[in-house]
Amino acid sequence: MSRRGWLLFALMSVIWGIPYLFIKIALEGVSAPFLVLSRTAIGAAILLPIALRRGMVRPALRAWRPLLAFAVLEIGGPWLLLNDAEQHISSSLAGLLIAAVPLVGTLVTWRLGDHSALDPRRLLGLLIGMCGVAAVVGLDVGSASPLRMGEVLLVAVGYAVAPIIADRRLKEVPTLAVISLSLTGVALAYVPAAIVTSPHAWPHANVIGAILTLGLVCTAAAFLLFFRLIAEAGPVRSMVITFINPAVAVLLGMAVLDERFTAGVAVGFPLVLLGSWLSTLKSTPRERADDRVPALEEEVAGSR
Known part of the structure; x- marks a missing residue:
């Protein structure tokens, strides 16, 4: 990659590795629904005007059904679940469990007919990754709520399925329009819950x-920078940040919040990263002819 590409890559590796830390901090003063509203409203206030100026919004609204499904599975549901889970588990554990997104994506695309998912390397990666997640959940079950860890794994499912919907049903809609309208819709939907659970004091x-x-940083700026990274380095190379984000989350959790480096993280962390890497390796030329893995999944996986 060019120097610019490496710089964007480094920025995105950090920017999408720090949300887990700041979610933990924000939840000390606001509720989970209020945080979802705040984050989406700020992002929408910046990205929606850009989409409007470029004339992207009106055409995008014609595909409102898949757009709604994408918004719910990519932002509306996952961000609430993640916020709720981080009130009970460490930010580093949440970041690690989110690394299961490529594994879930491999399973989903296989069920949808992607024959390249049966590649032996991908199957091996899937098995290793599942063992890693099992190690995290099993070894940390005494110190963390299984229910809350389950919430984060549901987030991973949403992050894996939503881009598939976007790729299959929103191919003609510009990505900026999809993201800006999704943020706007989720923000409006969370207004009632945010009002009810708003903090009593500033x-x-x-x-x-x-x-x-x-x-500002993890939503609006992140998406704008990520679009540039994809243009500079391509979606495949850009996806590698998915493997670095959890490391950033774990290190920040220990350094800033004094979170413990548990046995589950020690055993499961390298297994999840190795499994994710293997499960997203390129297929052989023959396999790529039938490959239906969504390009947008490679663009936005591990977002957030």
Whole structure:
């Protein structure tokens, strides 16, 4: 890659590795629904005007059904589940479990007829990754709620399925329009819940700073930078950040929040990363002819 490509890659590896830390901080002063509204509203306020100026919104609204499904599975459901889970488990554990996205994507695309998912390397990666997730859940079950870990795994399912919907049903809709309209729709949907659960007192400065960082940096700026990374390096290379984000989340959790490096993380972390890498290797030329793995999944997987 070019120097610009490496710079964008490094920025995205950090930007989408830090949300777990700032979610943990923000939840000290606001509720999970209020945080979803705040983050999506900030992102929408920046991205929607850009999409409007480029004339992307009106054509995108014609595909409102798949757009709604994408918004629910990519943002509306996962961000609430992730916020709720991080009130009970460490940010590093949440970041690690999200690394299961490529594994889930491999399973889903196989069920949808992607024969390249049967490649021996991908199957081996899937098996190793599942063992890694099982190790994390099993060895940390005494110190973390299985229910909350299950919530994060549901987030991984949403992050894997939503891009498939976008690729199959929203191919003609610009990605910026999909993201900006999704953020806007989710923000509007969460207004009632956010009002009911709004904080009784003005949050502390660190909470406000975390919310602003999530909205400005981890949502609006992240998507804009990621679009440039894809244009510079291509979707396949860009997807490698999925393997680095969890490492950033684990390191920040231990350094900033004094989170413990548990046995589950020690055993499961390398297995999940190895499995994810193997399960997303390129197919052979013959296999790629029948490959239906969505390109957009490679673009936005592990987002957030």
